[in-house]
Amino acid sequence: MRLSALVLLALATPAFADDGTGTYDVTYADAGSTCSANPVTLSKGKLTIAVKKGALDVSFDPMFQLVGTPTKDGTINAKTTKLIGTSVGGLSARYSIVGHVTAGSVQLALTATYIRQDTNKPYCAQTWNVTNAKK
16 A cells, blocks of 8 residues: 555656756757858867856856856757957957757757957857767
8 A cells, every 4th residue: 555655656746857957078060150261160079067056057168158047948048258269360259059958968059259359340150050968
C-alpha cells in the first residue's frame, strides 16, 4: 500500500524543465554577413550559460560575456554591455545572441555588429548559427 502511494506521488510530481545552465561545446556556422571581408572567423568553442544574481550570463570562452534576463521557457536573449575590441584595426563590436536551449542542446544565433572607431557608427554585421549538445 505504501509503495503504491509513493509511486502515485512520484507520478504526480511535476517535472522541472532544464533551465539551460551549463557548459556546451559549440560549433559556429556562418549564417550571413554584410561585411566585404569577414572580420572574425569562428568554428568551435565553449559556451557557458549561467544565472548569477538574477541575471542571465552567457560567456564564450575565451572571448566575451553577454548578459540578459533569464526566462523559464529556455529562451536566450543576451548582449554585451559595452563595445568589445576586435583584431581588426579601427573596428569594435557589439555582440548579441538569441535562441533556445531545449533538452540539453542549444540553437542560437550570434550576431556581431561592427562599429567604426573613428565615426562610432555601424560598419557591418556578421551572424553565426551556434549549435551543439550539453557537455
